[in-house]
Amino acid sequence: MTISKxxxxxxxxxxxxxxxxxxxxxxxxxxxxxKVALFSVPGAFTPTCSAKHLPGFVEKAAELKAKxxxxxxxxxxxxxxxxxxxxKASGSGDITMLADGNGDFATALGLTMDGSGFGxxxxxxRFSMIVDDGVVxxxxxxxxxxxxxxxxxxxxxxx
Numbered sequence: 603m604t605i606s607k608x609x610x611x612x613x614x615x616x617x618x619x620x621x622x623x624x625x626x627x628x629x630x631x632x633x634x635x636x637k638v639a640l641f642s643v644p645g646a647f648t649p650t651c652s653a654k655h656l657p658g659f660v661e662k663a664a665e666l667k668a669k670x671x672x673x674x675x676x677x678x679x680x681x682x683x684x685x686x687x688x689x690k691a692s693g694s695g696d697i698t699m700l701a702d703g704n705g706d707f708a709t710a711l712g713l714t715m716d717g718s719g720f721g722x723x724x725x726x727x728r729f730s731m732i733v734d735d736g737v738v739x740x741x742x743x744x745x746x747x748x749x750x751x752x753x754x755x756x757x758x759x760x761x
Contacts, residue, residue, distance in 0.1 A: 604712035609738050612710035619686030619699040633736045636672035641730040646680045646688035650749050656692055662754035663696035669761035679705045679725045728752050
């Protein structure tokens with residue numbers, strides 16, 4: 603079953619990419635008591651993710667925070683080292699990278715995709731959501747190959 607607006611996020615282990623290295627965190631702890639703009643990409647360093655998705659959230663970080671967002675986070679079915687390197691290469695300190703290396707979070711959300719045709723295996727779909735104290739208040743899931751509703755610009759209009 604796919605997560606919906608009004609649902610509480612599932613409690614799974616994610617790995618936060620930090621300058622000191624990987625830091626395991628439970629999703630329930632990470633999202634507790636704050637408003638988070640979360641976006642998911644099929645993979646770090648992939649074309650649309652690197653050219654549009656991450657840069658949009660980097661560019662709009664101050665605007666998102668001005669509208670009440672406490673933290674901006676990105677998740678992907680990649681390991682914390684890859685997520686950290688991608689943030690260092692293309693992101694900013696305003697984005698928290700949450701590695702979902704085994705796809706447990708994407709699976710628990712019901713938002714996986716099969717990238718086997720591209721040699722990528724099971725991945726998380728492209729989506730964005732606003733999570734307020736662990737509860738999904740907005741959910742934007744892209745259709746296959748699309749990049750419209752999961753953008754930072756779209757999210758700004760929802761806040």
